Structure formats: C-alpha cells, structure tokens
Amino acid sequence: MTRTSPPDVGRKIKHIRNEKKLTLEQLATKSSVSKSMLSQIERGRTNPTLAILWSLTQSLDMDIADLLDSDRADDGGGGHKIDHVKAHQTPEIQSADGRCTLKILGPVDLVTQTEWYDMMMTPGGLLDSDGHAEGTREHLTVIEGTLTVRNGQEEIRLETGDTARYDADIPHYIENKSQKQARALMVVLAP
Template sequence: MTRNSPPDVGQKIKALRTQEKLTLDGLAKMSGVSKSMLSQIERGLTNPTLGTLWSLTQSLGIDIASLLDDSESAGDTAPEITVTKAYETPEIQSADGLCALRILGPIDLVSKTEWYDMRLEAGGCLDSEGHASGTTEHLTVLEGVLNVRIGGKVQTIEAGDTARYQADVPHKIENKGQNQARALMLVLAP
C-alpha cells in the first residue's frame, strides 16, 4: 500500500523535538526557522519548503531522507525465524556443469543485495555480463584458488582472501587450479 499524500513530517518533527527536550522556541533559534512556521509545520497546516525541512533536519541531527521515509517506526511483526533448508535452497548450474551457484538470499526480496555460495570445478568459469551501474561484487574464497578477470586486469584470490570490484562491466571468475574451489559471492546494488 502506497501513500497518496506527502508523508506527515509534522508529527515526526514534533516527536523528534520533544524527544530532544527542545522547546518550539529553542529549535526555532538553532535552526533559523521561525517559531510560528515550526508550529504550523508540526500541526500539518502548511506545506513546508525543501529548504526549511533541511534546516530542521540539520538541527535535529537526522538525515532528511529518513524524515520522509515511510517505513513506519519498527514493523511490529512478531519475532519470526524462517528457515530455508539445504535441499530447498535454489541452485543454478552452468551448461558444462563445472559451476554451481546456490542462492542464499531470500527469493521474495526485490533486494539490492544478492549472495551466493559458489562452487567451481577445476577448469570451470563464471561469465557475467555487467549488472546495473554502480553495482559492486565481493568475492571471498573459502577453498581453492580463483582468478578474477575484469577489463584487462586479472587477480588471483586464494582461500580466505576477498576481492572487490565494480560489477557493472562484464567480468569473469575462473578456476585455473587442479581442485574444486568454493567461494562466497556478494552482489551489492547501489
């Protein structure tokens, strides 16, 4: 469900102000926004300007984006633990069968974060097109040795090492060694 009117910043600001034990006057002084304006904003009977909101958030020590963020104060969903069993975990295999990816992230999620348990047989490789601009990839090798190739560059990653790189251009992960390799791969969208 999505809102059809601007978020009610008034309430939030008032809450924050009282939380800080600030008087209407006090916040007015330190933010440079007039007391009367503040009063009206808090009661929702005016339509504040980006500039004044900015001043207020600065004095309240919060991020302006978070002020407008409608993720209501703490979902009150009862503490729940959901378990994805090993056999339920989705797995992708490459055509040659040398590369397998187990998707560890939640499926439902239109997430900005994806992560995988990757297994590469000797000689296997994972070829990726570029993802969305700004995406970074983090590859931690758990067992074996891997090469990361991106643009002209190549890097060798051994067990325990982590490689980080921009994933918005084509890149390649190869297992040039004699043994199976296993790694954790994290893809972070901006």
C-alpha cells in the same frame, strides 16, 4: 512463532490454480513448465527453481513475493520469527559450462538490491558475466581452493581466505584455473 520450514509453495500453487479453475495441463501450457514438473511441485516432491517460480507466478498473475510470503502468519508478538530453509530446499543455478554451481542464499525479496551465493567451481570452471546494472559491485571471498577474477583489463588470483571487491557493471569472469575444486561466497550489491 518459530518457522521450521519454508512456505509450502506447491500447496499454494495448487490452491491458486484451482481457484482460477485451471487444470494442470492448462497451467503447464500457460507457464511453459511441464505437466509432470508442475505435478511434482504441487505434491511437494521437488522444489522449483527461481526461474520456474517466476514463470508460474507470472502465469497465475501474482507476485512471486506474495507466493513466498503468504504462509507468514502474524505471530501476535511483534512479528519476531525465524525463517528456516533446509539445505536441500536451497535453490541452485549453474553456469553455462556446468562446472559452477551457485546456491542462492539470499531471500527473493532482496534480489534487486542484494544477492548472495555459496559458489562451488570444479577445475576448469568459468562463470562469465556480462556487466550488471550500473554501479553494481561484487564481493568474492574464497573459502577453499583458488579462483581467478577478471574485470576489464585487471586480473587477480585469490587463494583461500582472500576477498576481492570489484565493479560488476562491466563484463567480468571468475575462473578455476587450478586442479582442485574451489568454493567461495559471493555477494552482489546493486545500486
């Protein structure tokens, strides 16, 4: 079986909410997700962020992986399938300064081990991170522009095509000191 779209999360949330006999307003209050946002999600008019999905699944007493995996039917042929996520359905997060956007490319069920992102950073952008779990490493490959990476006392400038691999269990940052937008792929490997 070939899947051509991601799970219908909104339909599933509505179904579970109805099973638990919760109104939109009750789930909104319980999850701290606005009633209008919840309505849009259930009607498939917007795609929730990972943070919103987390809040909703915690409020519904379920694992986020169950919500995302429940549409996967047995294909009867050994489990071979293709998961297809449309570009507009890829969740994004932004840095505190709003100048760095990270598209979350990795599946949610691997988030504790491996994360990967398509990163876009405007001039002057800064992605400042506290140290992650001990032993965590980041791998950053610049696709377009230039970026500066610093961890501890070491700082390095990366140009298009360059890759930096560095310890990410200490405070570190990525900065665009240039006058042009930069794009990179970032992979975070946890121990």
